[in-house]
Amino acid sequence: MKILDIGKTNYKDALEIQKNLFDLKVKKPDSEDIILITEHFPVYTLGKTSKEEHIINIPEDIPVYTVERGGSITFHGEGQIVVYPVVYLKGKKRSVKNFVWILEEIMIRTVQEFGINGFRIDRYRGVFTPKGKIGFVGIKVSRFVSYHGISLNVNVDKNFFRKILPCGIKDIPVCNISDFVGDVDLQNVKQILIKNIKLLL
Numbered sequence: 001m002k003i004l005d006i007g008k009t010n011y012k013d014a015l016e017i018q019k020n021l022f023d024l025k026v027k028k029p030d031s032e033d034i035i036l037i038t039e040h041f042p043v044y045t046l047g048k049t050s051k052e053e054h055i056i057n058i059p060e061d062i063p064v065y066t067v068e069r070g071g072s073i074t075f076h077g078e079g080q081i082v083v084y085p086v087v088y089l090k091g092k093k094r095s096v097k098n099f100v101w102i103l104e105e106i107m108i109r110t111v112q113e114f115g116i117n118g119f120r121i122d123r124y125r126g127v128f129t130p131k132g133k134i135g136f137v138g139i140k141v142s143r144f145v146s147y148h149g150i151s152l153n154v155n156v157d158k159n160f161f162r163k164i165l166p167c168g169i170k171d172i173p174v175c176n177i178s179d180f181v182g183d184v185d186l187q188n189v190k191q192i193l194i195k196n197i198k199l200l201l
Contacts, residue, residue, distance in 0.1 A: 089146060
């Protein structure tokens with residue numbers, strides 16, 4: 001497994017990188033799994049279950065992409081770590097359900113290191129805390145290869161989430177690691193996240 005931190009990216013550029021890696025992985029399933037890590041400049045993405053009522057008032061200057069992943073609308077921006085695993089699931093004998101569980105577990109263990117109680121809710125995907133949703137999952141699996149992935153809020157501007165119903169959920173707010181621990185270094189969170197990726201993926 002190779003972990004590539006590609007820094008801050010425009011969503012369109014990161015999506016192109018993902019798709020190129022996906023195409024290569026489909027052709028050579030036994031090649032090394034690639035985990036892309038990035039922060040995005042502000043962007044909204046709409047997954048397969050997005051509905052018009054999930055969009056409240058998106059600013060005109062922020063791009064919106066309709067993509068193939070599961071889930072509804074979400075926001076990506078600075079202060080949020082995004083992880084895109086391009087992984088051959090059949091080679092590891094993993095079901096999609098199990099893979100999603102592992103992705104959630106990576107985020108749960110990461111926030112636990114900051115003393116945050118991260119947990120699952122049966123009817124939703126992602127990671128929740130007593131203050132709201134902190135981790136997001138939206139993947140696509142085709143020909144046993146995954147792409148798209150997860151995002152973890154560190155100190156992202158939550159005002160962007162107020163322009164939408166994140167993941168189509170009305171009754172649960174969005175939160176950051178910084179809501180629990182004050183000032184937090186994103187690079188430190190990233191290193192802990194990478195440690196848990198190596199342990200679990």
